[in-house]
Amino acid sequence: MNLFDIFAIVDQPDLWAARAQMALSLAWHIVIACFGVGLPLLILVAEFRAQRGGGAVYDELAHRWAKVLGVLFAVGAVSGTILSFEMGILWPRLIETFGSVMGLPFAIEGVAFFIEAIFIGIYLYGWDRLPPRIHLLTGVPIVISGVASAWFVVTANAWMNQPVGFVLTDGVVTGVDPLAAIFNPATPVETTHMILAALMVTGFGIAAGHAWGLWRDAGSRVHRTGFLVAFTLGALVTPAQVVVGDAAAQFLATNQPIKLAAIEGLYQSERGAPLSIGGIPIDGQMRFALQIPDGLSLLAFRDPNALVQGLDTVPADQQPPVLPVHVAFQVMVAIGFFMLGLGVWLAWSWRRRRGLPGARAFLLGAIVSGPAAAVAMEAGWVVTELGRQPWIVYGVMRVDEAVTVARGLPIGLFTLLGVYVALTIGTVFVLRRTLRPAPAEPIA
Amino acid sequence: MTAADAVLVLLWAGLTAYALFGGADFGAGFWDLLRGGRRADRIGALVEDTIGPVWEANHVWLIFALVVVWTAFPPVFAAVASTLYVPLTAVAIGVILRGSAFIFRKSVDDPRLERLFGILFGLSSIITPFFLGAIAGAIASGRVPPGNAAGDPVGSWLNPTSVLGGTLAVGMCAYLAAVYLTSDARRTGDPALADAFRARALGMGTAVGVVAMLGIGVLSRDAPALYDGLVARALPVVILSAFAGIGSLGLLYQRRFGAARATAGLAVGSVLWGWAVAQYPHLLVGSLTIGQAAAGEATLVALLVSLVVGAILVVPSMAALFFLSQRARP
Numbered sequence: 001m002n003l004f005d006i007f008a009i010v011d012q013p014d015l016w017a018a019r020a021q022m023a024l025s026l027a028w029h030i031v032i033a034c035f036g037v038g039l040p041l042l043i044l045v046a047e048f049r050a051q052r053g054g055g056a057v058y059d060e061l062a063h064r065w066a067k068v069l070g071v072l073f074a075v076g077a078v079s080g081t082i083l084s085f086e087m088g089i090l091w092p093r094l095i096e097t098f099g100s101v102m103g104l105p106f107a108i109e110g111v112a113f114f115i116e117a118i119f120i121g122i123y124l125y126g127w128d129r130l131p132p133r134i135h136l137l138t139g140v141p142i143v144i145s146g147v148a149s150a151w152f153v154v155t156a157n158a159w160m161n162q163p164v165g166f167v168l169t170d171g172v173v174t175g176v177d178p179l180a181a182i183f184n185p186a187t188p189v190e191t192t193h194m195i196l197a198a199l200m201v202t203g204f205g206i207a208a209g210h211a212w213g214l215w216r217d218a219g220s221r222v223h224r225t226g227f228l229v230a231f232t233l234g235a236l237v238t239p240a241q242v243v244v245g246d247a248a249a250q251f252l253a254t255n256q257p258i259k260l261a262a263i264e265g266l267y268q269s270e271r272g273a274p275l276s277i278g279g280i281p282i283d284g285q286m287r288f289a290l291q292i293p294d295g296l297s298l299l300a301f302r303d304p305n306a307l308v309q310g311l312d313t314v315p316a317d318q319q320p321p322v323l324p325v326h327v328a329f330q331v332m333v334a335i336g337f338f339m340l341g342l343g344v345w346l347a348w349s350w351r352r353r354r355g356l357p358g359a360r361a362f363l364l365g366a367i368v369s370g371p372a373a374a375v376a377m378e379a380g381w382v383v384t385e386l387g388r389q390p391w392i393v394y395g396v397m398r399v400d401e402a403v404t405v406a407r408g409l410p411i412g413l414f415t416l417l418g419v420y421v422a423l424t425i426g427t428v429f430v431l432r433r434t435l436r437p438a439p440a441e442p443i444a
Numbered sequence: 445m446t447a448a449d450a451v452l453v454l455l456w457a458g459l460t461a462y463a464l465f466g467g468a469d470f471g472a473g474f475w476d477l478l479r480g481g482r483r484a485d486r487i488g489a490l491v492e493d494t495i496g497p498v499w500e501a502n503h504v505w506l507i508f509a510l511v512v513v514w515t516a517f518p519p520v521f522a523a524v525a526s527t528l529y530v531p532l533t534a535v536a537i538g539v540i541l542r543g544s545a546f547i548f549r550k551s552v553d554d555p556r557l558e559r560l561f562g563i564l565f566g567l568s569s570i571i572t573p574f575f576l577g578a579i580a581g582a583i584a585s586g587r588v589p590p591g592n593a594a595g596d597p598v599g600s601w602l603n604p605t606s607v608l609g610g611t612l613a614v615g616m617c618a619y620l621a622a623v624y625l626t627s628d629a630r631r632t633g634d635p636a637l638a639d640a641f642r643a644r645a646l647g648m649g650t651a652v653g654v655v656a657m658l659g660i661g662v663l664s665r666d667a668p669a670l671y672d673g674l675v676a677r678a679l680p681v682v683i684l685s686a687f688a689g690i691g692s693l694g695l696l697y698q699r700r701f702g703a704a705r706a707t708a709g710l711a712v713g714s715v716l717w718g719w720a721v722a723q724y725p726h727l728l729v730g731s732l733t734i735g736q737a738a739a740g741e742a743t744l745v746a747l748l749v750s751l752v753v754g755a756i757l758v759v760p761s762m763a764a765l766f767f768l769s770q771r772a773r774p
């Protein structure tokens with residue numbers, strides 16, 4: 001750990017503002033980015049079906065979803081740009097020290113952005129200008145580059161959790177191995193979990209829109225088909241996501257034990273540690289939780305007697321905030337199981353009657369599933385990012401050693417807050433306009 | 445040539461692409477804002493059609509430049525971003541407003557909303573390049589010291605060279621856009637509109653030339669190191685830029701719009717390269733040189749490989765996009 005205090009703590013009274021600004025911009029961008037990863041896939045599926053005799057409904061869906069992508073991609077690109085600025089504006093010491101280690105994935109991500117932006121241009125502009133088969137093919141690079149950009153950027157975050165690929169002597173980085181940094185130990189789980197999350201957010205998000213349409217007009221074929229395609233994507237991914245989530249927790253048990261301790265509110269190291277479901281950590285104790293004996297040891301190490309490291313193994317100033325991390329984790333997991341339930345419900349009804357469950361409650365659940373998926377994803381990021389505190393680079397550099405000394409950060413924060421509020425209102429408003437059914441909907 | 449030099453050349457090529465393509469998109473917003481009179485609607489439609497399919501791809505050049513700097517020359521990125529916190533935030537907000545206003549305008553049909561988003565789009569198309577130019581001015585005049593926000597938070601970007609840089613940036617974007625739009629208007633079969641843009645291009649080109657001439661005087665006092673480089677080692681590039689600029693005006697006058705496009709691009713591009721040649725090998729004037737700021741060999745080589753592979757993928761795709769969007773509408 002940081003025994004030698006390699007870096008000096010920066011004089012920055014407004015550290016909170018830098019953190020809040022970073023969190024705000026990331027949390028905003030990531031929702032849109034999820035659609036950049038998942039939506040191209042849905043559009044291609046619809047276009048493919050339309051070309052294979054699926055009928056006008058699929059064509060209509062492909063066009064509608066493409067309109068949504070057009071708006072969201074633009075908004076995603078501009079909201080991502082500010083993130084790249086903020087890495088230097090807010091955390092200059094991070095980049096100065098580690099830019100040569102963690103920069104490469106961002107540069108490769110830049111290539112993916114190019115491909116994505118170029119082919120989105122070609123795809124949207126070429127719809128009636130290219131032969132149908134070629135047009136379908138021009139969509140494939142969008143899917144690949146969307147997934148690739150998510151993969152690369154998350155490797156950078158994984159590196160912040162498991163920093164490897166360099167030697168640090170007296171605050172100077174040498175012996176950089178950029179490939180080792182990209183393929184750090186946290187990369188496999190984190191990237192997979194995130195890409196699956198993006199697919200879930202897109203699948204359930206789009207499905208929720210169509211569920212809302214079905215709620216108001218149960219006979220709409222466009223909404224029914226759109227719902228089924230999108231919801232199927234989300235529902236298929238969910239079980240895999242739970243498995244990968246479990247792997248993520250197991251990974252933490254050995255590689256970032258303090259984060260796991262914060263997730264579980266485990267203040268003291270324990271053999272046969274219990275799994276705390278729900279509950280609130282107050283004054284160094286987990287209260288009101290449903291505790292499953294030996295559950296945590298079992299889940300984390302597949303051994304009911306395993307020793308799970310508690311928060312007490314590090315000094316107080318190296319412990320993350322337990323309350324938000326624990327609560328966020330509960331929210332993420334609860335939503336994951338809620339989605340799992342919805343998927344099972346649909347599958348069951350489909351097997352019995354080849355149809356959607358008749359109950360209004362199912363549609364209501366489906367409408368909720370859209371926002372819920374985004375909430376789960378945000379909650380997961382709160383776990384990852386707050387659970388890493390006080391480190392910006394785990395065990396190596398603290399957040400208060402990385403921040404800028406510039407003054408007036410709250411002004412920037414509140415200005416941006418205003419911009420994001422306006423951007424949110426504008427995006428929602430424009431999406432609703434774009435999706436307003438045409439005066440005479442040909443397919444009903 | 446070291447690996448760091450090679451990265452720098454690619455970086456500058458990317459920035460040049462940003463200036464020539466992204467810059468023209470900014471300029472299109474400038475003319476969109478100032479449109480009026482009988483042709484207002486046709487100008488708006490032309491701007492929307494020409495930049496619609498390409499602006500996002502053109503915008504990525506900026507991202508590309510940022511990530512290459514922070515990977516290959518981390519202390520430079522840290523120093524520039526932290527000292528120039530204010531203008532960079534302005535650029536970021538400008539980018540957000542501009543992109544979203546453009547796409548929002550395209551997606552609504554209420555004329556009042558279209559006006560509102562149009563104005564936002566136009567204003568942010570001016571503010572953003574202005575601050576980018578001001579940032580260039582701050583770096584070129586040696587006002588960014590290495591370290592964590594070590595420079596003057598205001599004076600670094602509010603000074604004669606930065607104002608010159610900002611003004612030139614806005615003017616050059618508007619000039620490029622006018623030149624490009626002239627030939628776009630002709631291609632879409634609207635000679636009257638082409639003439640209107642020709643007049644704008646001639647006016648703006650002359651104005652930029654005059655500002656650049658006056659600017660040399662400003663630099664000699666406010667940015668002596670840059671000035672010394674410009675009148676010595678970079679002199680051939682500066683002369684090339686001047687000739688290309690004058691040549692493009694002549695070609696416009698003769699209505700040879702295709703050739704004017706190329707020379708206008710050359711004029712603007714060589715301003716950037718002139719700056720680079722004048723400042724070489726300093727990345728931060730008076731302090732950091734390339735050698736002092738560059739990342740280790742392993743990072744640079746990995747970066748170079750990624751960029752070359754990236755270029756092989758990106759350049760043909762970009763060409764396909766331009767080809768498709770430049771074909772006359774069916």
Ligand code: HDD
Pocket residue numbers: 161186189190191193194196197198200201241242244245246248249252259332333334335336337373374376377378379380381382383384385387
């Ligand atoms: C739709 C979203 C979603 C759903 C349903 C789940 N997760 Fe998740 N989770 C995320 C979306 C997410 C994420 C994308 O937000 C995170 C943040 C960083 C990452 O790699 O994935 C995350 C992080 C994350 C972490 C922290 C990883 C780290 O910091 O290294 C753990 C331990 C879990 N998750 C575990 C789970 C479990 C056990 C789930 C069982 C239901 C689960 N997640 C469902």
Ligand code: HEM
Pocket residue numbers: 019020022023026027030091153154155156157378381382385386388389391392399
């Ligand atoms: C994959 C790319 C990501 C990278 C490279 C990244 C990087 C960073 C950095 C540099 C900080 C500031 C230092 C710190 O506070 O630890 C930070 C903080 C934060 N990030 Fe991330 N982040 C990523 C994804 C996300 C996402 C998608 C979210 C969504 C909610 C998020 C939420 C946060 C939060 C809440 C903080 C503030 C933590 C605190 O200071 O208390 N991050 N992140």
Ligand code: HEM
Pocket residue numbers: 026029030032033034035036037072073074075076077078079080081082083084087113114116117146149150151153154194500503504507
């Ligand atoms: C988990 C985190 C992230 C994911 C999955 C992600 C994914 C994406 C995707 C798919 C896009 C394409 C645009 C779109 O589809 O709307 C995008 C855009 C962008 N992202 Fe992110 N991103 C993440 C975090 C970050 C971070 C931390 C940064 C920078 C530090 C960043 C920088 C950018 C930039 C600059 C763009 C715009 C590129 C363009 O112009 O096309 N992203 N992101």
